[in-house]
Amino acid sequence: MRRALDLAARGDYRTRPNPKVGAVVARGDKVLAEGHHAVSGGPHAEAAALDALPPGAARGATLYVTLEPCGPFAGKRTPPCVERVLASELARVVVAQTDPHPEVGGRSLERLRAAGLRVDVGLLEDAARRLNGPYRKWIKVRRPYVTAKWAMSLDGRIATAEGDSQWISCGASRRAVHRLRGEVDAVLVGVGTALADDPLLTRRGVEGGTPLRVVLDSRARLPLDSRLVRTAREVPLLVATGSEADPERSAALRVAGAEVLSCGAGPRPDPLALLDVLAARDLRHALLEGGGEVAAAFLEADAIDRVLCFVGPRLIGGDGAPGPLRGRGFPRLDDAPRLRHLEARPSGDDVLLEGHLHVY
Template sequence: MKESQKITDERFMREALRQARKGLGLTSPNPAVGAVIVKDGVKISAGYHKKAGFPHAEIEALKKLGGNAHGCTIYVTLEPCNHYGRTPPCTEAILASGITRVVVGAKDPNPGVPGRGSQFLKEHGIEVTLGVLEEECRTLNEAFNKYITARRPFLIAKSAITLDGWTGTSTGQSRWITNEKSRQFVHRLRAQADAVLVGVGTVLADNPRLTVRLRHSTKKQPMRIIVDTHLRTPLDARVLDRISNSQTLIAIGPDVSREVLERHEKSGSTVVVCPVDQGRIDLTALMDILAAREITSILVEGGSSIIGSVLRKALVDKYYIFMAPKILGGGNGIPMAAGIGPKSMDGCIGLRDMQVRRFDDDIMIVGYPYYG
């Protein structure tokens, strides 16, 4: 491929990525996808997938042209589908439109349809270019990729700590360690996740709403999940309110009485009985239960106990750590991750592909855990 063509392809794929990001947090269990249609080096249409069951990005872009894109090139962040699901296959619409070239960012990770979209297009005489800005396109849908291949939600953990590693004082106070800009970014993470998960300890200590509160409006609220083995969540807890149109799911153990369970169900919550492991909710089993409910991504915002639990179970796929320029001092604060740590440094959990970003004086570290 000529260098000039490579530069052109990357330019329009970046525009397709911008389109795709408009759908982040709205398309689950489908991926977020963007498409751009180009004629003689000029963008003439664009679209993105808005919601599961709605037209895919390619169809949205084609609709604006009346379905006629003769001689055009379409740039799409994910390989066009070639199967019937909630919507017809995009490959047939592309073929019927007269498009002569398809530029794809990432291949469809669905193990049930490996490469079929590209194969169909090639067999019908359409030029296909694969792998343009592939890493960016794959990262955009890292939650979908995990869900469709492993049938498990993509688990994102978040912690806010002082410079000396504490998430709260000895009395449990933690508001506020980080600044407003950091907290607004966390609301963006909530908006992009299917669900926000905390332990009952956080509910009892902080009485949070766990809703998205951004300066601009959001089109959806994530499901709120409480890990509560003995169902201690008060009926008047703010996390149970229905004003925000956000659903609440409480994961409980098998020993909770039917009477207590029914009181919570009558309040509008979904209560799910889970297996227990050493007296606590089996978080691995809970992930399977949530995957069956088409929850593809979960933001874990709980305290020290739940963070320690998901790390020990090697369930965390991505970790955001917000560090404020504050020193708590002493040795009796709340640690970032509770529980019994390893006896040697060889047992540490590492972060790969780490990135660092500043929010005024706060520092955000994000990476992908690897477990020894």
């Protein structure tokens, strides 16, 4: 199953909106074939693995798959995998997780058992769920999955007291962020970050999709000569404002090509209202890139699902040097959210910390 999860992780932006799935056909300890879902509309992982075998070669073998095989339902573009599995005369199917999709939801497992196959469920289930957080959250909650990302020094600063932040992270970490941008549907920043860094928020140097760029800007302060606004006609830009946004500034941003939308009834954009706006556009994974006020607002709204923290080998210091979270904070440690399934791995000269606040 670990090999199947590794295969599933090969899925990239081309699988959207489908989940990432890997499959291995084995007889005892011997791997006979393997496959993964590579592109939406293309073969699913089970079919890719089974199609790699000669006719009859899977008879009596075991299929390890990271998600319950799909069944028939309206609008489906590929043949149901459960039928392909049955036709292969396998003896056993090991599934990491059931499919939360209401059209599947255990029905395929029942079909396999009814046909006499041994079916086991739950092997490495947590890892399989985390791999498909955006898919599972969308099916269950109908809101975008939110990954919060920041880079900080070893002493927890995202910039110097004078505002210098380029670059705390190394080139390998920045390339990883561009790959991540290519896999999400929207990239979010606060207006403070937009003013300080004048970012483009585009994917560069890697293949991938083109995410919607979103600036949370209470009063529509985003400069008309910023790179975000100057490229708004080529790359979509949404400016999410509050109830006190300057009407003239909002109108000028619209003329320049940006979409301006009030999110929530308060003076600041409401994170959950913004996520509902994104959901209405079928945008299922949002990357929150800062800064500290916006990240804190999402955290306080319990709207962050996963955290990616790139830690660079620098010590910045300084009483005025900002950290990745601002806002009100949590007065008691018992109230502070605790990350689960924390992992640390190298990212060039940096260390990438990954943890989850919600697993769906």
